């Protein structure tokens with residue numbers, strides 16, 4: 001199993017290109033199931049989760065052609081996928097595949113909408129919490145689906161097709177909103193989605209569905225209206241930049257000091273995280289080509305942050321911010337409200353010398369003068385990358401084990417950091 005070795009203490013200086021967003025790519029690929037035409041996705045990141053979803057979709061009969069690099073393309077430029085679900089040969093998503101990646105459960109809505117039936121394994125819990133799917137099932141029931149759960153599978157049927165309806169989410173759910181949008185796009189009549197997730201990845205999915213011929217208004221607000229159509233067509237869509245990758249590298253620069261341009265990043269996708277970094281003592285500026293992050297000389301100021309659905313501070317940056325706060329001049333408090341068990345990084349950060357105490361959903365972080373390298377590992381990708389951030393500022397060598405978590409969500413992390421002066425290498429095997 002690969003490991004990443006980091007020797008801390010170097011500031012980051014230079015340019016880091018930001019990849020297409022993993023969490024937009026996954027639902028966009030799944031949206032390919034809604035049409036028998038070809039959906040072309042550009043700016044797709046090279047990530048293990050994308051490859052895994054390719055396997056899952058091919059099990060349903062979807063052909064995916066990955067366009068190779070063109071002359072002159074940079075190593076780090078995104079890939080283009082041609083997704084063609086001309087004939088769906090299987091409406092079952094088996095446990096062996098769904099259990100490897102939760103987001104693959106989202107095939108349920110499009111398969112049901114297009115084929116009138118679907119059988120998808122329940123994804124089960126994961127490292128960050130129990131993560132139920134009751135709200136996704138509720139959304140499909142509101143559109144007329146008959147759903148039963150049998151032997152670990154969700155079996156959904158809509159014999160005469162789905163019908164528009166009113167879906168009121170009691171809690172903001174990204175996956176629930178993706179599911180509702182994709183199913184409603186092919187339902188008969190109008191669907192109203194209330195308390196919809198406003199995450200940029202939801203808006204990106206809606207933009208792509210609109211290009212495919214869907215009639216959607218209000219995406220990006222908490223009230224979305226979908227007027228169902230009988231058929232969707234192919235389209236070409238470029239995946240939006242990854243706001244979590246952007247925020248992660250911004251925090252790495254805040255941690256080490258230095259000056260980095262995050263190329264292709266868009267500030268409006270992560271304003272609350274950028275505001276937090278400004279409070280912590282960074283200089284952040286939007287440029288024509290991305291976001292520039294610098295911290296020169298000044299120390300890191302402590303902060304208080306609570307994770308919230310978009311536009312609030314994202315749970316997917318909580319671990320990274322905590323790593324940064326381990327070196328703040330004073331005591332910080334981070335409250336996690338989205339997932340109940342998303343503090344696995346705390347014990348590992350402690351191995352590097354961090355002082356963190358947990359009290360329910362609150363973490364109290366007492367900044368320390370220095371961190372010291374150690375072998376570490378984590379069981380979730382955001383937790384793993386928080387260890388990388390801490391390691392970049394730790395004295396001596398840190399070995400980050402179980403790198404496959406990083407490969408699920410960060411494209412060529414060691415290249416991107418290495419180009420900016422970090423001492424970081426992948427050790428194979």
Ligand code: EPZ
Nearest residue numbers: 023103131132133134135136172173174175176316338339
């Ligand atoms: C998406 O997960 C992301 N995953 C997560 O990113 C992200 O942390 C999360 O949204 C919140 O922003 C992808 O996009 C692939 P939710 P999702 O439904 O859609 C509860 C990463 O690191 N809930 O918005 O599964 C749930 O338990 C990953 O890239 C129900 O109670 O998250 C949680 O408390 C991790 N019932 C809250 O809602 C349901 O049926 C929000 O979850 C569904 C969710």
